[in-house]
Each structure stands twice: as C-alpha cells, then as structure tokens.
Amino acid sequence: MDVIIQIIASGLTLGAMYAVATIGLSLVYGSLNMLNMAHGALLTLGGYICYATITHLGLHPALALIAAALVCAFAGLIIYVFATLPLLRAENFETNIFIATIGIVAIIENLMLKSFGPYPIPQPLGISGQVVIGNVHIPVQNILILVTALILMAAVAFLLQKTRAGRAIRATSMHRYAQVLALSGALAAVSGVMISSIATLTPVMGGDPMLKAFIVCVVAGLGNVYGAVVAAIALGVLEAATQYVFGVRWSFATLLLIVILVLIWRPYGLFGRQQVVRL
Amino acid sequence: MIAGSRRNFLTKGSMATAATLTGLPAMLFAMNKEARAAGEAIPVGQCGPTTDFAAPDGIEFKNGLTLACEEINALGGILGRPLEPSFEDTAQMGDATNVQAAQRLIDRYGVHAIINGYNIGSGAAIQEVVADNAIIYVHYDTTIGHNNLVKSNPERYWGSFMGDPAEIFYGSGFLKFLQALETNGEWKRANNKMAVILSAGVYASNIANAVKELAAQYGWEINLFETVSVPASEWGPTLAKIRQDPPAVICITHFLPADLAQFCLQFGPNPTQSLVYMQYGPSIPAFRDIAKETANGILYATLVGALQDEIGTAFEKRYKEKFGPNAGHNSGAQPYDGAYVWATSAALAGGSGEPGNNDQNRKVAARMSSMIWRGVTGTTRFVPIENAAYSYPTQVNDSSLGMPHQFLQIQDFTKGPALIAPAPYGTAKFVLPPWIKA
Numbered sequence: 001m002d003v004i005i006q007i008i009a010s011g012l013t014l015g016a017m018y019a020v021a022t023i024g025l026s027l028v029y030g031s032l033n034m035l036n037m038a039h040g041a042l043l044t045l046g047g048y049i050c051y052a053t054i055t056h057l058g059l060h061p062a063l064a065l066i067a068a069a070l071v072c073a074f075a076g077l078i079i080y081v082f083a084t085l086p087l088l089r090a091e092n093f094e095t096n097i098f099i100a101t102i103g104i105v106a107i108i109e110n111l112m113l114k115s116f117g118p119y120p121i122p123q124p125l126g127i128s129g130q131v132v133i134g135n136v137h138i139p140v141q142n143i144l145i146l147v148t149a150l151i152l153m154a155a156v157a158f159l160l161q162k163t164r165a166g167r168a169i170r171a172t173s174m175h176r177y178a179q180v181l182a183l184s185g186a187l188a189a190v191s192g193v194m195i196s197s198i199a200t201l202t203p204v205m206g207g208d209p210m211l212k213a214f215i216v217c218v219v220a221g222l223g224n225v226y227g228a229v230v231a232a233i234a235l236g237v238l239e240a241a242t243q244y245v246f247g248v249r250w251s252f253a254t255l256l257l258i259v260i261l262v263l264i265w266r267p268y269g270l271f272g273r274q275q276v277v278r279l
Numbered sequence: 280m281i282a283g284s285r286r287n288f289l290t291k292g293s294m295a296t297a298a299t300l301t302g303l304p305a306m307l308f309a310m311n312k313e314a315r316a317a318g319e320a321i322p323v324g325q326c327g328p329t330t331d332f333a334a335p336d337g338i339e340f341k342n343g344l345t346l347a348c349e350e351i352n353a354l355g356g357i358l359g360r361p362l363e364p365s366f367e368d369t370a371q372m373g374d375a376t377n378v379q380a381a382q383r384l385i386d387r388y389g390v391h392a393i394i395n396g397y398n399i400g401s402g403a404a405i406q407e408v409v410a411d412n413a414i415i416y417v418h419y420d421t422t423i424g425h426n427n428l429v430k431s432n433p434e435r436y437w438g439s440f441m442g443d444p445a446e447i448f449y450g451s452g453f454l455k456f457l458q459a460l461e462t463n464g465e466w467k468r469a470n471n472k473m474a475v476i477l478s479a480g481v482y483a484s485n486i487a488n489a490v491k492e493l494a495a496q497y498g499w500e501i502n503l504f505e506t507v508s509v510p511a512s513e514w515g516p517t518l519a520k521i522r523q524d525p526p527a528v529i530c531i532t533h534f535l536p537a538d539l540a541q542f543c544l545q546f547g548p549n550p551t552q553s554l555v556y557m558q559y560g561p562s563i564p565a566f567r568d569i570a571k572e573t574a575n576g577i578l579y580a581t582l583v584g585a586l587q588d589e590i591g592t593a594f595e596k597r598y599k600e601k602f603g604p605n606a607g608h609n610s611g612a613q614p615y616d617g618a619y620v621w622a623t624s625a626a627l628a629g630g631s632g633e634p635g636n637n638d639q640n641r642k643v644a645a646r647m648s649s650m651i652w653r654g655v656t657g658t659t660r661f662v663p664i665e666n667a668a669y670s671y672p673t674q675v676n677d678s679s680l681g682m683p684h685q686f687l688q689i690q691d692f693t694k695g696p697a698l699i700a701p702a703p704y705g706t707a708k709f710v711l712p713p714w715i716k717a
Contacts, residue, residue, distance in 0.1 A: 003519050010515030017512075110330065118334035119605070120537040120565040130548055135522075137548040199512040200537040200569055204332050208510055243516035249479065249506035 005136045007240045013198070015236020016146035019229045020194050021209035022216045023152050024187035026228040029217065031180045033094060037101040038079060039188055040210025041108035044203065046072045046189025047123060047196035048112055054124045061125040065193055069186040076185025079104060080178045088177070105206075112203040123196040145194045152187060153229045159183070160225075215255055219262050221272015231270060303652055304354060304619060310626045311355025320363035321356070321631050323348065323621075324384030324393045325614060326377060326405070331370040332535075333399070335563060336610045340396030341366055342602045343611030347394075347618035357625045362618075365390065374404040381408040381416075390414065391631040391640070394617045396610060397421060399482060403428040406439040413637040414438060415625075415644060417617035419583055421446045422481060426665040433664050437644050442617045442659055443583035443682055444670035446482055449532075450489025452673045452684040453556060453580060454497045456700060457528065465709050469552050472526035474503035476517065478533035486532040486558060502526055511538040514545045525551035536560035540569035547573030550714035554578060562609055567692040574692040576712025581685050582670060585612040585655045587698045587706045594655040616654035624650055657683045657704070672701050 025039045049068040053059040059067060083100045087093055129140040160166040195209055213232075220231035235255060242251045262270060325344050328337035348362040356362055365388040367380035377398045384390045385408065392415040393405070402422030406429070409416040416439045418425075423445040429436040460466040473494060477487035484506075491501050502524055505517055511533065521529065529551075531539065539560035546555070560566050561579040570577075585591040585608050594615070598608040624646035625631040632639030648666070652659040660669050660680055671681030683704050687696040690710055697707035711717055 003523070006515050006519040010513050013515070014513050113330060113334060118338050119563065119607075120335070120540075120569065122565070122569045135549060137545075139544075198541065199510060200540070200565070202332070202537065203330075203334065240513070240516050244519055247505060248508055248511075248517060252508050 002134045002136055003244065005134050007244050008237065009133075009136055009138045009142070010243075011237030011240035012146055012233065013142040013236070014239055015233035016142070016149045017195050017198065017209065018212045018216050018236055019149035019232035020145060020152060020191040021188075021213040022220075022228040022232050023149070023156060023225055024184035024191065025210075025213045026217050026220070026222070026225045027156060027187065028180055028184045029222045030224060032084075032177055034084065034177075035094070035098050035101075035214075035222075036079070036181075036184065037098060037210070038104040038108065039184065039213065040206030040208075041105040042072050042075055042185050042188035042206070043192035043195065043209055044112055044201075044206040045075060045108055046192035047201050047205065048116055048192075049189065050125055050193045051121060051123055051196075051201055052116070064125060065190065068189040068193060072185035072189035072192075073182040074185070075108075076181035076183070076188075077178055079185075080181045084177050084181065109203045109206075116201070116203070118203065121201040123193065123201055125193055126197040141197055145198070148190065148194050149229060149232070152190060153226060156183075156187070156225050212255075215259055217269075218259050219270060221266075221269025224269065224271040227269070227271025303623065303654070304350070307351065307619070307623045307626055308354040310623075311358060318356070318360040321360045322365060322388040322390045323362050323618070324365045324367065324381075324388055324390035325395055326367040326369050326380035326384060326393065327396050327398065328370060328372050329366065329368045333372065333397075335565075335607065336396055337368075339602075339607045339610035340614050342598070342606060343396070343613060343615040344394050344618055346598060346601060346611065347615045347622075351618065351622045357622050357631055358629070360630070362622065369398050372398040372400050374400045378404050378408055381405045385412050385414065385634050389633055391625075391633055392416065392621050393418075394614045394621060395419065396613045399480065402481070406436050409438050410435045412634040413632070413640050414634050415621055415631075415640055415647070416440065417442050417614075417621055419443050419613040419617070421582060423447050423485060424481070426662070426667045429666045430664045436666070438640055439666060440617075440620075440644075440647055440661060441667040442613060442620065443656075443668050444674065444684070445667055446485050446582070447489045448582060448670040448673045448684060449486040449558070449580060450491075451493055452582075452670065453490060453530065454493055454499070455673065456580070456686050457554075458497055459700070460709060466554065466711065466715075468527040469525075470527050471498055471500050472502040472524065473499045473528040473530060474505070474521055474526040474553070475501055476503070476505050476507060476529065476531045476533060478507050478509050478511070478535075480509075483532040483534060483558065487530075490530055490532075499528070507533055507538075509533070509535060509538065511535075512541050514542050518545055518549075521551055521553070522549065526553050529553045529555045531556065532558045534559040536563040536566040537569060540566050540574070543570035543573035543577065547714070552715055554712065554715070556580070561689055561696065562687070563607065564605060567689060571692055574689045576710070576714065577689045579687055579689075579696070581609070581687070583613055583656050583668075583682060584609040584685055586657055586683065586685070586704050588704060590653070591655050612655045616652070616656050616659060619654055620647060620650060620652045620659055623652070651680065653679075657681075678703060 028036045046068040049071045050064045053064040053067045087096045127140045130137040216232045220227035239251045242254045327340040348364045352361045369377050369380045395418040397420045402420035402424040425441040475487050477483040556578045567574050595608045625643045627646045628642035669675050669681035675681040686700040690697050699709045
C-alpha cells in the first residue's frame with residue numbers, strides 16, 4: 001500500500017511540475033500559434049528574480065513572487081517588441097519565431113549565468129513540513145505546487161472566458177500578442193519559482209521543464225490549456241509508475257513512446273482541435 | 280597577458296607564498312634563475328564548459344589555470360617567457376564541440392599546450408587534435424578511455440596526459456574503503472546488500488559497473504542497480520524500492536549536486552539503515568545549502584581534489600582571496616596542478632614548443648612522464664605508456680607515489696567536509712551517520 005501511495009505522490013509531484021510549466025506555453029501556442037522556446041528561460045528568470053528579491057532586497061515571499069511575475073511579464077513584452085512584432089508580417093512566422101526564441105534562451109541563460117553565477121542555488125520561497133500518509137512522507141511544498149498548478153489553470157480559464165481582458169485576448173489582433181506574451185511570462189515566473197523550489201536554481205534549469213512541457217502540449221494538443229494540465233498530471237503518474245515497475249531509465253522513453261502513439265492516433269493531440277488557426 | 284608581479288609575489292612573505300615556494304614550484308623558480316617573465320609570451324589554452332550545466336566546474340577550471348599562469352609568471356614563466364592563457368567554451372561538452380574548441384585554440388592562438396579540467400564525452404577525442412598538432416595536453420577527464428587510447432598507440436598520443444586516475448578506481452577504492460571501516464570496527468554492515476544508483480553517461484556508468492563487477496569479491500550482493508534520468512528531482516519510486524528491501528549501503532554514482540541534495544531531503548524523513556555514498560556532488564557547497572541537516576553523515580569521494588594539508592590549504596586561501604569565498608577550489612586545483620606539471624617540465628626540457636614542433640614537445644612530454652610532482656592535489660606521477668596519474672592507495676601503496684583517492688564525510692552541513700581517508704592525509708575520523716543506530 002505504501003508503494004502505491006508513494007507512486008501516486010511522486011506522480012502528482014511530477015505532474016504538477018509539468019503542469020505549471022505547460023500552462024503558459026500552451027496559452028501562447030493556443031492563442032498565437034507561436035511555439036515560444038524561450039518559455040523555459042522565462043521560467044528560469046522568474047525563479048532567479050524571486051530568489052534575488054527575497055535574498056538581496058528582503059522582500060516578503062509573496063511580494064517576491066509578484067515581482068518575479070511582473071519582471072517576466074515585462075520580459076514577455078520585450079519578446080513581443082523585439083522578436084514577435086518584426087517577424088509577424090514576414091512569411092513563415094511559426095518557423096522564424098521558433099528559431100528566434102531559441103536565441104532568446106541563450107541570451108537569458110547567459111544573463112543569469114553572469115548575474116548569479118553557475119552554482120545551484122536553493123529557492124528561498126518554500127514551505128517546510130511533511131504530510132505523512134501510511135509510511136510515506138510527502139513534502140508540503142509538493143502539495144503547494146500541485147495546488148498552484150490547479151489555481152493557475154482555473155485563473156487562466158477565468159481570465160480567458162469571463163473577463164474583458166480575456167475576451168480581448170481572444171478577439172483582437174495586434175495587442176493580443178503583447179497581452180498573451182506578458183501573461184505567459186507571468187505564468188512562467190510562477191512556474192519557475194515552484195519548480196526551482198524542488199529542483200533548485202541554475203541558469204539552465206528551464207531546459208528540462210520546457211522539454212517536458214512540450215511533450216505534454218503535444219500529447220494534450222498544442223494550445224489546449226485545460227487538456228495540458230490533465231495530460232501533465234496523467235503523464236506524471238504514469239512516469240512514476242513506470243519508474244517503479246520497469247525502472248527509472250524507462251520513464252522518459254515511455255513518455256516519448258506515448259507522444260509517438262498519440263501523434264499516430266490523434267495528430268492534433270488528445271484534447272486538441274483538428275487545426276490551429278492563428279487569428 | 281597575465282603579468283604576475285614577481286616582486287609582489289615573492290616579497291609579501293605571506294603564508295601562501297611561503298607554501299608555494301616550499302613545494303616543487305621552487306624548482307621552477309630556480310630554473311628561471313633571475314629571469315623575469317618578460318620575453319615573448321607562450322600561449323596556453325583551455326577548452327572547458329564555462330556555460331551550460333557544467334559551468335560551476337568550467338568557471339573554476341578557468342580560474343585554476345588563470346591563477347597558475349599568474350603564479351608561474353611571477354616565478355619567471357618558462358625560462359623567462361610568460362604564459363598567456365586563452366579560453367574556449369565547450370558548453371555541453373560533446374566530442375564534436377570539444378574537438379572544435381581545441382582546434383580553435385591552436386588555430387587562433389597557437390597554443391603550446393591545452394590544460395583542461397574535464398569535458399564529459401568520450402574522453403578520447405581532443406587527443407586526436409593534440410596528436411595532429413604535436414602539442415601537450417593535460418586534462419582531468421577521469422576516464423579509462425584515455426588510458427586505453429594512449430596505450431593503443433603511444434607513438435601517436437605521446438603528448439596527451441590525464442592528470443588524475445581513471446574513474447574505474449572509484450569502484451575498487453570504494454569497496455576497499457568499506458572493508459577498512461569494518462576492519463577498524465568503525466561500522467558493521469547490517470546485511471550484504473548494496474544498492475547502486477547511476478545515471479546514463481560514461482562516467483557514472485563506469486563507476487557503477489566497476490562497483491558491480493567487484494562487489495562479490497568483498498562479500499556484497501547488488502540488490503538494486505537503478506539508472507536514473509537527469510535531472511532527478513523526484514526520488515520517490517527509487518526510494519520505494521530501497522525501502523522495500525533495505526541495503527546496508529546505497530552507492531549513488533550520479534553526480535549532479537542539486538539532484539543528490541533532493542535525494543537527501545527525500546531519504547531523510549524515512550531513512551533505511553544504510554550508509555549513503557555519493558559521487559562528486561557533495562563537494563559542491565550548494566549541496567549542503569540545499570540538503571541542510573539531511574546532508575550530515577553523507578560520504579563521498581574524489582580521485583582528485585585539493586588536500587587539507589599545508590600545501591592544499593595555502594592554495595585554498597590564495598584561491599578564495601582571488602576568486603571569492605564561495606569559489607570551488609577543488610575544481611580549480613585540477614588545471615592548476617596540471618599547469619605546473621607542464622610548465623616545470625617545459626623548463627626542464629629547455630622550453631616549450633609551438634604547434635608542429637614535434638621534437639621540442641616530445642622532450643617536454645618525456646620530462647612529464649618521468650616527473651613526480653607534489654602539488655595541491657597530492658602526487659602526480661604518470662603510469663608509463665598510459666600517461667594517466669597513479670591512484671593511491673588502490674594502485675600504489677606509497678602515498679608519495681600516487682594521487683590520493685580522498686574519502687570525505689559531511690559531518691556538519693554548516694562547515695566544509697571532513698577528509699577521513701586515506702592515511703596520512705585524513706584530518707578527521709569517520710562518524711556513523713545520524714540515521715544509523717549503532
């Protein structure tokens with residue numbers, strides 16, 4: 001029984017980490033048909049800003065989280081002004097922006113390297129303590145990440161469906177890009193803080209969540225925020241079960257196998273639309 | 280060019296300077312007579328991972344060579360010619376990247392020698408560039424691939440040297456260390472089971488396989504041999520397996536400090552009665568920052584690192600004064616010693632050779648092969664034909680003839696690790712980890 005509890009707990013932790021990373025990426029793709037490869041780097045930026053504002057400016061963790069979200073929202077706007085906007089009217093926007101954002105990754109990672117150094121740094125924003133179920137100790141921080149993922153999903157849904165700003169995102173043209181990228185940046189910041197609270201801060205920490213978020217997006221259907229969260233959590237539990245039953249080395253291969261199978265069976269993803277059309 | 284001030288270096292009378300000149304650097308100083316390092320500069324290069332995931336080490340490698348060049352220049356350089364270091368980034372350290380970076384050092388700067396820390400990859404690629412250009416190469420890749428390559432064709436790879444022993448010695452050294460703990464009555468195994476956890480990659484795999492192959496000889500049964508994917512922040516499923524069949528020893532050859540710290544955090548609340556041995560990661564201060572109390576009791580080892588003795592601590596002091604209190608002197612120590620071995624050998628050989636100067640650089644290599652260098656990491660002495668450092672005590676039983684395979688334990692996470700073996704270098708005794716009941 002302890003093993004099953006442990007697998008579920010580990011799976012939910014992995015799934016929650018994938019989910020928080022996926023929401024912003026999925027939002028940008030769903031709204032703009034833009035695969036933002038810099039999403040992982042924005043996540044890194046957010047993690048470091050939170051760390052720096054707590055450690056060096058002495059901000060309260062909640063304020064630090066907001067500061068990180070604002071800085072990353074601004075970084076999203078910078079990406080809009082210097083990458084998205086110039087490329088938007090040219091042909092092959094989807095390909096060009098994909099490559100351009102890879103360049104942005106290099107810039108952000110190296111800025112973090114120069115600013116904060118190469119060593120791993122623990123994220124000061126976190127909750128200590130354990131919840132014990134059976135003989136399984138589950139860190140409260142892991143539960144916080146899961147709850148955060150669900151809150152972010154609900155908040156994005158509410159924003160898109162019920163608010164004026166959300167309707168503007170879905171309806172208008174040029175401004176929509178700026179708004180979506182800013183929102184995605186803010187979401188990346190929260191994700192970065194959550195993930196770094198478990199995985200620690202390094203200049204390249206965004207790479208793995210970006211890869212996993214992309215896998216989740218492909219399985220769920222690029223652009224489907226709700227589907228992405230469900231898929232992330234399901235894949236996390238599957239990964240943990242694979243790790244226990246077959247061995248850790250098979251877990252990533254299993255994720256990739258699922259991607260292949262889904263692409264064969266439903267090329268537009270489990271929850272995706274048949275065709276994504278950039279408005 | 281780094282223009283070290285000979286006057287400042289020699290006349291300040293600091294402990295650091297005294298320690299430097301009581302060792303073999305004094306020989307280089309004597310050979311340089313009263314020459315000042317003011318002649319035509321000798322370009323020396325390093326290609327290392329100054330960006331990407333191995334940047335914590337790559338930046339220290341750069342620091343280590345920088346400091347060595349400054350000091351050597353202050354001692355008169357190589358027969359009056361100062362060293363001028365250049366650096367190329369190898370980022371993720373694939374063989375293709377490593378080879379291109381090494382070639383750029385030769386094409387752009389005309390380096391006489393490449394003095395690296397480590398680059399993961401095959402560990403047997405840069406040697407080709409070095410052989411084609413007849414220069415000297417010192418690296419700390421810690422891979423048996425180097426030994427096998429060099430002895431496969433010593434006539435081609437005469438200029439390539441590995442400044443530390445191959446990783447396979449981690450396996451046999453670890454098993455001997457456990458045996459010594461039992462013999463000395465410092466620890467008693469609860470059963471004969473050992474869990475081995477590795478990550479994909481030549482380094483971690485070779486160490487894990489070495490442990491696995493020799494375990495039975497020391498009475499161990501490997502009850503779990505698990506390969507984790509990187510980064511490994513969630514250890515739940517692996518810990519579930521360990522807790523189902525608790526071993527007396529958990530040997531983790533995966534080496535990233537953040538992942539290992541997460542292991543401690545998740546193992547700590549519900550530990551098994553197992554000694555926990557890790558590879559490399561605990562040597563990085565961030566490991567202790569993250570794992571905190573759960574790091575106490577963790578064992579780890581290194582085949583190359585600055586010793587906690589007179590020479591090693593003086594080096595640490597100089598290094599941290601220059602690069603900051605959090606600088607990782609253990610990584611910097613590698614190219615630091617490598618640079619001294621090469622520079623002193625070049626001085627003994629009558630000078631260093633530019634790329635293509637086969638005759639002169641062969642003389643340098645011959646001096647390196649016959650040298651016994653006592654540096655900050657202990658003794659560097661190369662195995663003939665293989666051009667890799669001897670390991671003490673696994674390969675040689677004389678501590679003056681091999682590089683010490685250091686075993687360390689984190690006994691108080693707020694302080695640096697305690698060096699517990701091998702004699703005569705150990706500065707502390709092993710203590711039972713807090714989770715093990717005596």
